[in-house]
Amino acid sequence: MGSLPSxxxxxxxxxxxxxxxxxxxxxxxxPRPMKHRSTYATVIGAxxxxxxxxxxxxxxxxxxxxxxxxxxxxxxxxxSVHIKNGTIRAxxxxxxxRAAIAATPTPTPAPVPEPAPAPYTPPxxxxxxxxxxxxxxxxxxxxxxxxxxPAGTYAVQANLTLYTIQSGIGSCTLLVDSDSYNLAQHNxxxxxxxxxxxxxxxxxxxxxxxxxxxxxxxATGNASEIRLTAIQVxx
Numbered sequence: 001m002g003s004l005p006s007x008x009x010x011x012x013x014x015x016x017x018x019x020x021x022x023x024x025x026x027x028x029x030x031p032r033p034m035k036h037r038s039t040y041a042t043v044i045g046a047x048x049x050x051x052x053x054x055x056x057x058x059x060x061x062x063x064x065x066x067x068x069x070x071x072x073x074x075x076x077x078x079x080s081v082h083i084k085n086g087t088i089r090a091x092x093x094x095x096x097x098r099a100a101i102a103a104t105p106t107p108t109p110a111p112v113p114e115p116a117p118a119p120y121t122p123p124x125x126x127x128x129x130x131x132x133x134x135x136x137x138x139x140x141x142x143x144x145x146x147x148x149x150p151a152g153t154y155a156v157q158a159n160l161t162l163y164t165i166q167s168g169i170g171s172c173t174l175l176v177d178s179d180s181y182n183l184a185q186h187n188x189x190x191x192x193x194x195x196x197x198x199x200x201x202x203x204x205x206x207x208x209x210x211x212x213x214x215x216x217x218x219a220t221g222n223a224s225e226i227r228l229t230a231i232q233v234x235x
Contacts, residue, residue: 124232126154133224136162136217144172144223146212147230151205154230156181158199158213161225165192168218174199177209192219202233 090098128147136142144160156174164170167190174182181201188195203211211230215223 126230126232127228129227133222134226136164136215136221136223138166138217138219138221141173141214141216142223143212143214145226145228146210147228148208148210149203149205149230151207152235153202153204153233154211155233156199156201156203156211156228156230158197158228159225160197160213160215160223160227161194162186162197162215162217162221162223163192163194164188164217164219164221166217166219167192170195170215170217170221172197172199172213172215172223174201175212175214176203176205188218192221203230 093101126147126149128145130145134142134144136144145158158172158174160172162170162172167188169185169187171183171185173180173184181203182199184197184199186195186197197215199213211228213223213226213228
């Protein structure tokens with residue numbers, strides 16, 4: 001390290017001296033920080049950076065009028081395609097539009113017509129009723145009425161009046177193709193007499209078969225007021 005210069009030398013070289021008259025640092029050393037001197041390239045780079053920032057701000061900032069306010073949107077310049085779904089609320093609409101919406105009646109959905117009921121089809125009825133009485137010999141099963149029924153299920157009802165001249169048991173039977181379905185009996189008193197016979201049953205036939213009534217009396221007799229009815233339940 002060199003020797004410290006005198007104050008006079010320091011003033012000549014450095015242009016200053018300590019306030020107390022002591023010489024400054026050794027010659028060649030400057031205690032003050034060196035100021036940064038900007039170069040031409042630094043100035044040009046900073047200018048370009050500021051220009052680019054200002055350009056971006058100008059491009060993104062909305063247009064303003066002379067008073068610094070954003071201008072109004074032109075009438076009828078916003079279409080449906082410019083509005084995002086769900087962004088318009090009731091308070092954004094004018095009172096006139098809100099009143100028009102409130103006054104619009106809510107459409108009532110058209111009533112759904114009920115299906116028309118299936119047309120009523122009356123059941124098929126098969127009946128047989130001899131005009132005259134039928135003689136019933138004593139102690140003999142005698143057919144008094146018969147009716148051929150097509151395939152299906154039927155509710156069969158038979159009514160008749162049975163007469164005999166002698167006491168004993170008389171009977172009538174409902175038959176389907178010789179198979180017995182129902183039997184009605186009556187015990188005649190002395191001297192015979194008349195009695196009403198009623199027979200009923202539900203019968204099913206897979207193909208056309210005869211339904212008949214056979215009667216039996218202990219003595220000579222007859223069957224009158226005969227009627228056989230078969231109402232078809234299912235086919």
